[in-house]
Amino acid sequence: MESSNTDMPWLDRDNNKPFVEIRGLTKKFGDVTAVDNVDLEIYRGELFCLLGGSGCGKSTLLRMLAGFEFPESGSIIIEGTDMSSVPAYERPTNMMFQSYALFPHMSVEKNIAFGLQQDGMNKSEIADRVHEILKLVELQDFKKRKPQQLSGGQRQRVALARSLVKEPKLLLLDEPLAALDKKLRKQTQFELANIQEQVGVTFIVVTHDQEEAMTLSTRMAVMDAGRFKQIGTPTEIYEFPESRMVADFIGSANFIEGRVKEDGADHVLVETDMGEVYIDHGHAVVSGSKIWVAIRPEKISISKTPPAKAGPNQIQGIVDDIGYLGDTSIYKVLLENGQIVDVTSPNHIRPISRKHAITWEDKVYLNWAPSSAMLLNS
Amino acid sequence: MHGSRSRFLTIMISLGMAFFYIPMILLVIYSFNYSKLVPVWGGWSTRWYKVLFESADVWNAVSLSLKIAFVNATFATILGTLSALAMVRFGRFKGRTLFGGMLVAPLVMPEIITGLSLLVLFISMQQLFGWPSERGFTTITIAHITFSLAYVAVTVQARLTGMGEDLEEAAADLGAKPFKVLTAITLPRLTPALASGWLLAFTLSLDDLVIASFVTGPGANTLPILIFSRIRLGLRPDINALATMIILTVAVCVALAALIMYRQHKRDLLDQQMAKRGDS
Structure with a gap:
C-alpha cells in the first residue's frame, strides 16, 4: 500500500522528493533585500500560495522562479536541475501575469x-492543442477575437490557457484573480483549483488575498520582509500560527499579554490582567515568562447570562459596538481593564421581533473552550 | 456674466486663429495674382503655377529634398529605435547616463553649431580619406540623420517606457528568444511610435535650411535652400505658388491622419462594447 501521506507529501520526506527546491535564495535591489536567504520545498501537484503584503518579496521570489530576475546567491532546483542561471525562455516554467500580458496585436x-510555435511544433499539432485548451477554459467561440474584445473574466481565462498550453512542469501565477471583481473572483477561485486538479501541474500562486490563499492552496507560506514567517496548510496557519504577525495577517485575533503561571504536561495556565487563560494542550513554555495569548473572534461565545460557576477562560464586559453583517455579527466588547475584545457570532436565530438579543451597552459574558486559545512566543 | 465671458473667449480665439492663418491665406491668394510684383494685385490667374511646373530647378529641389527626407527618416528611425531600446530595455549598463545625455543633446544644440561642426568634419574627412569627394545628397543626409535620430529616440523611448515589460517577459516566458521577442512583440507594439518618429524625422529634414546650407555643395539645392535663395532677391509669385502647393499637401496629410484616427477610435468603442457583453 502507498504511504498514507500521498495527499501530504511534505509529511513524508523519506519517500517523497521535493519537486521544486529553493536553497538560501537571496535577491537585493540596491540596498534593499527583497528576498532574504529563503529555503522552500514544494512537491509535485501542489498548489502552493505565497502570501504577504505588498513589498514582502513574494513577487520577486516568483520572478526569480520564472527567470526574470537572477538571485545574488542561493539556488532554484526544479526536478533535480539547477535553474538559477537558466534564462526565462529555456525554463520548464510558465507564468500567468497579474496584468495577463496578452499580446494585443494577436487573436486569442x-x-x-x-x-x-517557439518550440517548433507542427501546425496541425498546434491547432489540436489550442483547441483542447480552449475547450478546457470554455472559450472555443472566442478564438478569433482580439484580447481587447474580451471581458476581464475571459481575458483571465485566455491568460491561463496560454500559460498552460505548453504543459509546463511548474506554473507560476502572479495575483491571478486580483483584476476580477469580487463575485467573479470567488467563482474563479474554485475553477482555478479544479483546472489545477485536472491538468495536475504544480502551481505556485502569489497573492495578497488571504481568503484566496486559504481557498486555493494545499500549503502556503506567509512572507514578511523577504522571509518566510510560517509555512503550512491553511488549517495549520490559521489555527496554529507561530507568531503575532501570522495570527494577525491571517484572519483576525485578540491578543492578550500574560505570564505563564503553570506549565503542566497537558496544559498551560496563563495569568493576564483580564483573568486566567487555561489551555488544555502542552506548549514548550518557561514558567513565569511573558507570553502572548491569541484568541480568534469566532472561538469566543457571547451571552447575556452569567456562567454557572467561576473559572478560567471567562471574562465579562460591555458591548461597545456592533457590526451587523447579516450572516454574522461582530461585537466589540469593552472589558473592565479598557481592552476591547472582538467576538464574531453567527446569527443562527432569525429575530422575529426585528431586534437582536444583544445590543449596545448590554453587559455580556464571554468564554471559550480550553483548546481555543493560542500561545505565541513572538 | 457667463455670456460676456464666453464672448471674450470667442474674440480671443478668433484673434489667435487670425494671427496663425491670415498670413497663409494671404499667401494662397497672392499665388493666384497675375502681377509679377507680389504686392500689386493684377487679377486672378494660374500663370505662376504654370511657371512653377515648367521650372526644372524647382522639381530638382523637390526631388532632392524628398529623397533626403526619405533616406534620413528611415535611417534615423532604425538608429533612434536601437538607442531607445538600449536606454530602456538594457538595464543599467556602464555609461548609460552619458549615453542618454549625448543622445538628446542634438535637441538643444543650436543648428548653426551642428551645421558648422559637421562641415568641419566633412572637410577634414575629405582631406584625410578623400571621402566624401563632394558635398551634396550624402552629406546632407548624414547631417540630417545625426539630429533626427535624437527626436526618434525620444519618441520611441517614451512609448517603450509606457508599454512596460510585461508583454516581452510573457513572450520570453513562453520560450521566445530575445531576437524573436523583439520582432514578434516589441516592434509590432512600437508601430505607432515608429510611424510618428519616421514622420517627424521626414518633416524635420524637409524643413531644415540651416544645417543643409552648411553641408551642401555646388548644385545640390534642397527645397528650403532654393526658396530661401530666391526670396533673397525679393518676393516672387512663383514661390507663393510653390508654398501653396506645400500647404495643400500638408492639409491633405493631416486630414488623412484625422480620418485614420477617427476609424481607430470607432473600432476601440466597438471592442469595448464586445468586451462588456462578455461578463453577462
Missing part, C-alpha cells in the same frame, strides 16, 4: 499558439 488563438 494566436496568443495561445505563440508558446507552441
Whole structure:
C-alpha cells in the first residue's frame, strides 16, 4: 500500500522528493533585500500560495522562479536541475501575469499558439492543442477575437490557457484573480483549483488575498520582509500560527499579554490582567515568562447570562459596538481593564421581533473552550 | 456674466486663429495674382503655377529634398529605435547616463553649431580619406540623420517606457528568444511610435535650411535652400505658388491622419462594447 501521506507529501520526506527546491535564495535591489536567504520545498501537484503584503518579496521570489530576475546567491532546483542561471525562455516554467500580458496585436488563438510555435511544433499539432485548451477554459467561440474584445473574466481565462498550453512542469501565477471583481473572483477561485486538479501541474500562486490563499492552496507560506514567517496548510496557519504577525495577517485575533503561571504536561495556565487563560494542550513554555495569548473572534461565545460557576477562560464586559453583517455579527466588547475584545457570532436565530438579543451597552459574558486559545512566543 | 465671458473667449480665439492663418491665406491668394510684383494685385490667374511646373530647378529641389527626407527618416528611425531600446530595455549598463545625455543633446544644440561642426568634419574627412569627394545628397543626409535620430529616440523611448515589460517577459516566458521577442512583440507594439518618429524625422529634414546650407555643395539645392535663395532677391509669385502647393499637401496629410484616427477610435468603442457583453 502507498504511504498514507500521498495527499501530504511534505509529511513524508523519506519517500517523497521535493519537486521544486529553493536553497538560501537571496535577491537585493540596491540596498534593499527583497528576498532574504529563503529555503522552500514544494512537491509535485501542489498548489502552493505565497502570501504577504505588498513589498514582502513574494513577487520577486516568483520572478526569480520564472527567470526574470537572477538571485545574488542561493539556488532554484526544479526536478533535480539547477535553474538559477537558466534564462526565462529555456525554463520548464510558465507564468500567468497579474496584468495577463496578452499580446494585443494577436487573436486569442494566436496568443495561445505563440508558446507552441517557439518550440517548433507542427501546425496541425498546434491547432489540436489550442483547441483542447480552449475547450478546457470554455472559450472555443472566442478564438478569433482580439484580447481587447474580451471581458476581464475571459481575458483571465485566455491568460491561463496560454500559460498552460505548453504543459509546463511548474506554473507560476502572479495575483491571478486580483483584476476580477469580487463575485467573479470567488467563482474563479474554485475553477482555478479544479483546472489545477485536472491538468495536475504544480502551481505556485502569489497573492495578497488571504481568503484566496486559504481557498486555493494545499500549503502556503506567509512572507514578511523577504522571509518566510510560517509555512503550512491553511488549517495549520490559521489555527496554529507561530507568531503575532501570522495570527494577525491571517484572519483576525485578540491578543492578550500574560505570564505563564503553570506549565503542566497537558496544559498551560496563563495569568493576564483580564483573568486566567487555561489551555488544555502542552506548549514548550518557561514558567513565569511573558507570553502572548491569541484568541480568534469566532472561538469566543457571547451571552447575556452569567456562567454557572467561576473559572478560567471567562471574562465579562460591555458591548461597545456592533457590526451587523447579516450572516454574522461582530461585537466589540469593552472589558473592565479598557481592552476591547472582538467576538464574531453567527446569527443562527432569525429575530422575529426585528431586534437582536444583544445590543449596545448590554453587559455580556464571554468564554471559550480550553483548546481555543493560542500561545505565541513572538 | 457667463455670456460676456464666453464672448471674450470667442474674440480671443478668433484673434489667435487670425494671427496663425491670415498670413497663409494671404499667401494662397497672392499665388493666384497675375502681377509679377507680389504686392500689386493684377487679377486672378494660374500663370505662376504654370511657371512653377515648367521650372526644372524647382522639381530638382523637390526631388532632392524628398529623397533626403526619405533616406534620413528611415535611417534615423532604425538608429533612434536601437538607442531607445538600449536606454530602456538594457538595464543599467556602464555609461548609460552619458549615453542618454549625448543622445538628446542634438535637441538643444543650436543648428548653426551642428551645421558648422559637421562641415568641419566633412572637410577634414575629405582631406584625410578623400571621402566624401563632394558635398551634396550624402552629406546632407548624414547631417540630417545625426539630429533626427535624437527626436526618434525620444519618441520611441517614451512609448517603450509606457508599454512596460510585461508583454516581452510573457513572450520570453513562453520560450521566445530575445531576437524573436523583439520582432514578434516589441516592434509590432512600437508601430505607432515608429510611424510618428519616421514622420517627424521626414518633416524635420524637409524643413531644415540651416544645417543643409552648411553641408551642401555646388548644385545640390534642397527645397528650403532654393526658396530661401530666391526670396533673397525679393518676393516672387512663383514661390507663393510653390508654398501653396506645400500647404495643400500638408492639409491633405493631416486630414488623412484625422480620418485614420477617427476609424481607430470607432473600432476601440466597438471592442469595448464586445468586451462588456462578455461578463453577462
